[in-house]
Amino acid sequence: MRAQEKKIRGFSLLELLVVIVIISVISAVAYPNFSSWKKEREVRGAAVKIKNLFTNINSQVQRGLYAFVQVELIENNDALTVISKGMNMNTLMVHIRGVDNWTTDMETRCNSTQTWDDEGSTSNRLEVAQLIFDDIAISFKEQNAGTVCFSKDGTWYSSAGALETDTFFFICSRSPTNSRCDVSDAGVPSVDLDNVFAINWSRFGNITIEKWSRSQDDWVLQ
Numbered sequence: 001m002r003a004q005e006k007k008i009r010g011f012s013l014l015e016l017l018v019v020i021v022i023i024s025v026i027s028a029v030a031y032p033n034f035s036s037w038k039k040e041r042e043v044r045g046a047a048v049k050i051k052n053l054f055t056n057i058n059s060q061v062q063r064g065l066y067a068f069v070q071v072e073l074i075e076n077n078d079a080l081t082v083i084s085k086g087m088n089m090n091t092l093m094v095h096i097r098g099v100d101n102w103t104t105d106m107e108t109r110c111n112s113t114q115t116w117d118d119e120g121s122t123s124n125r126l127e128v129a130q131l132i133f134d135d136i137a138i139s140f141k142e143q144n145a146g147t148v149c150f151s152k153d154g155t156w157y158s159s160a161g162a163l164e165t166d167t168f169f170f171i172c173s174r175s176p177t178n179s180r181c182d183v184s185d186a187g188v189p190s191v192d193l194d195n196v197f198a199i200n201w202s203r204f205g206n207i208t209i210e211k212w213s214r215s216q217d218d219w220v221l222q
Helices: 013-062 089-098
Strands: 068-075 080-087 130-133 136-138 145-151 158-161 168-173 197-200 208-213 218-221
Touching (some): 013 068, 013 080, 013 197, 013 208, 068 136
Antiparallel strands (some): 068 080, 168 197, 208 218
16 A cells, blocks of 8 residues: 655745745844944954053063053054054163153154164064054044053153043044044044944053943943
């Protein structure tokens, strides 16, 4: 006796269209949330990498590998570049003794073009580094570069360029219509900016990250 053959029926065209419509609706609803999450992760990741660069170069000056160190930030229309640099004691003494106003003028002391023993942009040493972000903007306004410099006990702490008067800067997502983080002097981001982070430091190298919270209308330590 033969077993009864089972009838196998495929999907009808109407059923396939219904499935496609359902998937399209779900994708349309989910995509904005995914896109927002992706941008937030990109900016957060950049903030963490920049903080780690600051922290690492400060650890080198604290342990005595370098006597004087610098972090330089450069923004152009295409990218944000962050570079750490180190100066050993012999080179530092040459600057102190031979460069006019080095000990009294912060702009001179934190000049990016002076002699550095190791630079992240040219050296293979692990103690210094260079980061380049194509999708991250910064809050610099009148100048496109700034530097901040540290020494072990804070004696030679200094800053220059776009960071001359600040101990912080802001980063956010870069887009074709937004090449700069528009943050007011009171520290409030523009209403059209999302995912804005602040990198803060002290003269002794204490580095922190904050994120602007729309719901709390304030900066939240991360």
